[in-house]
Amino acid sequence: MKILVCISNVPDTTTKVKFKEGDSLFDDSGVQWIINPWDELALTRALELKEDAGNSVNEICVIHVGGAGADATLRKALAIGADKAVRIDACPADAYHVAGQIAEFLKENPFDIVFSGIESSDYNGSSVGAMIAEFMDYPGISSVTAVNLDDDDIQLSRAIPGGKQVLKTETPFVAVVQKGIANEPRIPSMRGIMMARKKPLEVKAAAEMDVLTKSVKFELPAEKGACKMIESESAEQLVDLLKNEAKVL
């Protein structure tokens, strides 16, 4: 069995976001790039499955749609343990475009399981995984918190409001994973970093694919204003403000 893990290259979560060119572009100067946290967990789970003798997983490939700037991130995925990396040399303009590129790759290079993260921490699109499933006409399972393969019998769990659901499916399928899928991302070992040098990082030309959306402008949230004082008798008002003004509930 072969697992393909989709990797998005995102600014480190502690990055202070800035924009340039009239707030139309993300300013990436000085940004530290990392593997999108959910993708890193997906990769970790894929590696755990490969190490487990109870199934036939024998190859883990990571794929990224983007420019050469992401190679360091892909190399890290190799150092952590992926067997090979593929970069499709296209600007990751929108989710449709990215998913379409990955689907084109999948048509030529079939995999049994495709993992994608529930969203990428930059544009928070949360759609690439399900789009790949649709392009490929595969079953897709969202919000996956566990993937188990017992003798290649596939069992997945996913979070549903107030509980969890255990599902069965057959390959090929796409699992869109979230927190819980693996405990903690791995730290690459010295040996892993060394071996990553020799592992293949293949760069493929982009396929013809439409771009349907584009980001035209960014804005930063308004500065924190003064503390809004609420009468101690007006608990309902506070609940309302938290819901409709602060939007945190």
Next chain:
Amino acid sequence: MNFEFTEEQLMIRDAARDFAQRELLPGVIERDEKAIYPTEQVKKLGELGFLGMLVGLDYDGGGMDTISYVLAMEEISKIDSSVSVIMSVNNSLVCWGVEKFGNEEQKQKYLKPMARGEKIGAFLLSEPEAGSDATSQRTTAVDMGDHYLLNGTKNWITSGKSASTYIVIAQTKPELKHRGINALIVEADSEGISVGPHENKMGMRASDTHSVMFNNVKVPKENLLGEEGFGFKFAMKSLEGGRIGIASQALGIASGAYELALKYAQERKAFGKEIINHQAIAFKLADMATEIEAARFFCLKAAWLKDQGKPYGHASAMAKLYAAETAMKVTTEAVQIHGGYGYVKEYHVERLMRDAKLTQIYEGTSEIQKIVISRGLVD
């Protein structure tokens, strides 16, 4: 000239940083306070390959360059120098010497498990009466034909209790003075070895520093490192590289304290503004940042020379001297910037200040570095 790190070097730095944040930061205060040896942490450090990162791939090491080693040592020392000293001694004092001067059997038998981090090595040079002056070795290794008979006491041995493999410097032919000194590989569980109590230290309290006593310990002839009489040179060569490790440790202690102070100065308010907006504090931070950057360049220069196969003893002495002095100064200022909070354990900077002191003492005191440096000036 190129001031860019490679992709790989950055990956190693990030791995060390992640490890320090995730595995070392939790519990570091308690391990220091109660002098608890970081067993689990050292095991994980070994599994990731940091303990043998400089050893070649053929001997189960990481095959990394010295630049990467500086970066990793800095990151780990920002959080826990008790761990980084174990890493430094194992890598640059013990593994390096066996890889460079040992024979094939010695490498297979002793180097490999240490490079994998399964066994820890210790370097036994200092004695009660021989510290800065390492020539006056009193420990003897008498040639008995098929073995050496080892007698004497070594002091201040990092990993003295947890190590399985010792490299012992001892006098075989006193009449030849330092040319009669040998370097031997000694298994720590050999008969006749006893380990003294844990030294109750000011800083790096979680690393295990012990005296080690030898009483008629038989060491097989095949455990001699290099030629007969090479021991003193061996020790000095090992220390040249070791100093890059300790210099990087000092660099990490300094930059760790600086990062905490910078953050604190932006949060703490006094007289209506964040204290970083008081020039006296801002200027302290400016000095700290500048000196740390200089120390980093010293470390990287020495590492680069070593990687290029060029002489690096002079550069590593400068790096060790400057980084250690910087660590002491920067950590003291970091405590000052923290005010009263800096004086309690929870804020980390007081520990870094205690740790910094040691970097001015071991692997050659600052005074000794000046001797090395000044001799190099007229050579």
Next chain:
Amino acid sequence: MSVIAFAKNWNGKFKNSTYELVSYTKELANKLNTNLIVLSIGEVSNDELNTLGKFGADKVVSVNNPQLNILTSRAYAKVIAQLAEKEAASVVVMSDNNSGKAIAPRVSVKLKAGMVAAVQELPVSLDPFVVKKRVFSGKAFGHVQIDSEKKVVTIAKNCFGLIENQVEVNIEEFAPEVDASLFKIQVIEEEEQKDKVILSDADVVVSAGRGMRSPENWAPVEELAEVLGAATACSRPVSDEGWRGHEEHVGQTGKVIAPNLYIAAGISGAIQHVAGISRSKCIVAINTDPEAPIFSVADYGIVGDVMEVLPKLTKAFRNSKS
């Protein structure tokens, strides 16, 4: 021309988020000068479908096929896309919840419709069609333009609210094609879970300080946390005194957390405490002292006694949920 809202049901019932979706889509349809069609899939009674009329749904299309009683994103997407083609829909709108996340991208591919997830408000502009959403995990907003003729958007929860607009509901049945090959996922088990929320992962944190006065007074804190599905936390002196466990200690020397909502009850807001919570999106403070420093970092404040205010808050949150 039309605009379609997909109204998901939970065991035959709609939720507030469904009505919010309908409210939003009705406004959008008005702006676009076109009709709103609400699509319901699965077994939902006419009475329940009629409730959508309160928010402007004059046309509801109901697909009642037993095969579709269990939500399968592949099949649902197919149904939605068929209706969208039949009705020449220009925009399909869904809620940004688990099922919306699974279905909307599939609809986007089927219709070759540009998609934007979790939009915050009505489009900033209609021509070109530009919507606003949170990006960089809430650190900024992005304006995204959809260039394709057809469009799919999902709306973020609680971003719009309910807008009442009572109309007569017209229910139409629709029988799309769905074939068995679309059902390759089998549910084999469902479990309810009520784990204690882990502090460092929690979206909502209820934290209390020395102002609680005694460890016996913690019930109101725990009750509020339970209603909110929140984790509990405390200031350092509280854990030092042993009133609460050390794992709850937040601050410079404790855990550093970044929840969406941090409620500080009886906490003065010393800088050491604030260092651990300043990355929270929204801070609510309850304190008897109007000069307490916590109010200078809080977004909302109540001057009052925790023992009185907390139970009132718990009640208000409970009411707002049901």
